[in-house]
Amino acid sequence: MRKFRGVVPSLALLLALLSAVAGCGVSAEEDDDTLTVLAAASLTESFREIGDRFATANPEVDLRFNFQGSSMLAEQIRQGGAGDVFASANTGMMDKVREAGAVAHGPDTFATNRxxxxxxxxxxxxxxxxxxxxxxxxxxxxxxxxxxxxxxxxxxxxxxxxxxxxxxxxxxxxxxxxxxxxxxxxxxxxxxxxxxxxxxxxxxxxxxxxxxVTNEYPIATLDGGGHQRLAQRFTDFVRGEEGREVLRRHGFGTP
CATH class of the missing domain: 3.40.190.10 (Periplasmic binding protein-like II)
Structure with a gap:
């Protein structure tokens, strides 16, 4: 009977190589392109449009929004709720999140409202x-x-x-x-x-x-979300020329 002596060693080598690749590690950010944005209820229409434009420019990103009152969102974040970006309807709620140590980068004011x-x-x-x-x-x-x-x-x-x-x-x-x-x-x-x-x-x-009595709207990337690179890309988009144009058309003032 003919013996295939090379098969077992080759298979073992292949498995070892695959194990080494896996061992090198693919970060959660590289493996999962889901980005969760927590945003004030008043941003619903404008952020949905901004989200569509962002998705066109970044088709690999799965963008998900959670629109609620800023105070509710701030409390969720302080209690350990998951999210990558927080956009608040005033600086007070953002301050609470920042004081809780949940902000990774920012906050930056991107809009005003009255x-x-x-x-x-x-x-x-x-x-x-x-x-x-x-x-x-x-x-x-x-x-x-x-x-x-x-x-x-x-x-x-x-x-x-x-x-x-x-x-x-x-x-x-x-x-x-x-x-x-x-x-x-x-x-x-x-x-x-x-x-x-x-x-x-x-x-x-x-x-x-x-x-x-003008409300300033700050935006920040959140610590612990696992997608800070993508989160920063989104906040930059919101604060960029295209994001500002959408915000102005929806009635926001832009700083």
């Missing part, structure tokens, strides 16, 4: 100014004080001397907007960008004092 009043298109309550929100019989909705849009609302109240008595306080600005578009409230205090996103679903009433 508040405006929105009503249903037919404006049944006749809301023509911020002061009208405090009028007896008018049902107004705002963000809760502990979230960025709620903190900004308190600033507008202080500057204008108008004290609101909202019928509800919501955890993020999208919930405020929904109360208005669904007809559950006569008016709501939301970001300009949310009014832009809602389009014909709402009527907008500018708030002069809102210019004095």
């Amino acid at each position: 508040l405006t009043v929105v009503t249903p298109p037919d404006d049944p309550a006749g809301i023509d100014s911020f002061a009208d929100l405090a009028r007896p019989g008018a049902s107004a909705v705002v963000c809760a004080p502990q979230v960025p849009c709620g903190s900004a609302a308190e600033g507008v109240e202080r500057n204008s001397g108008v004290r609101l008595r909202p019928v509800s306080e919501e955890d993020d600005v999208k919930d405020v907007l929904h109360k208005v578009t669904s007809g559950e409230a006569d008016a709501g205090l939301v970001y300009v960008t949310d009014a832009v996103a809602a389009g014909d679903e709402v009527r907008r009433v500018d708030v002069p004092d809102a210019d004095q």
Whole structure:
């Protein structure tokens, strides 16, 4: 019987070579191109468009978004929640994440935003100014004080001397907007960008004092996410020319 003496040694050599290659190690970042971005609810529309453009330029990256109120996201990160990038609707929430030691690089301010009043298109309550929100019989909705849009609302109240008595306080600005578009409230205090996103679903009433209470939006890569190279590529894209163009078109100011 013919014997294939070379087969076993060759197989052993092949296995050894494969083992050596595996032993060299492929980092999680090189092996897994999934990038998780935690972003304020008010960034939903703009970041989805930025994400599409980023994906076109980086087809190998699987980009996933988690849009919630900044305070909720900050708490998730502080409790060890997974994520590679955090984009907050104000510096206060980012400071909490940074103080917890969760920031790897940044933060850098990439956008600004301010508040405006929105009503249903037919404006049944006749809301023509911020002061009208405090009028007896008018049902107004705002963000809760502990979230960025709620903190900004308190600033507008202080500057204008108008004290609101909202019928509800919501955890993020999208919930405020929904109360208005669904007809559950006569008016709501939301970001300009949310009014832009809602389009014909709402009527907008500018708030002069809102210019004095501008929210700065910082973005940072997170420590422990395992994809810092990709995370930095995304934050650079957001802060770059293409990202700024998208943000401006959605109503954000850019620093």
